[in-house]
Amino acid sequence: MWINDTTLASWVSRVKRAGGDGTLSVPEREELARLRQENTLPRDHRHAETAADRTYNAVGGVTRRLPGYEP
Template identity: 50%
Template sequence: MAGKRRKFDAEFREGAVRIVAETGKPVAQVAQDLGINETTLASWVSRARRAGGAGGVTATGESEELARLRRENAQLKRDNKELAMGRDVLKRCMGAPRSSV
């Protein structure tokens, strides 16, 4: 008969997922080090990746930086477009024939 089912609090689960994400160690090794089932840890890691949290493609700090960089990029594109329009106006003004009075 199987033993009593163990419960892990959220802090422990997040810590285990963070270990896998930050150290790059295999799930099996981290699970063995922590004394938990490999499939249990694998499901936590998978769930965190789907949610975009620790162990996912981007961590919280990285996602904030990505959002900041996207805003900055959009602003730079607007500025570039505005400068190009101003340059074109100046080109037209400089290229137009001058009338002599």
């Protein structure tokens, strides 16, 4: 990703004025970890649905629903 030099300088200036050193606080790191975890869940769910759809189509659309399966 390319960032304009002026934009980057502006961001650095804002951080310095705010008294930050560019590192994340403990709550910010925890939130980032939580958001990253949440972000992976939909991808895993989409993959599971795709695999189920392939299985369903491979047997001609006749399958039993597994316990706990919710489309």
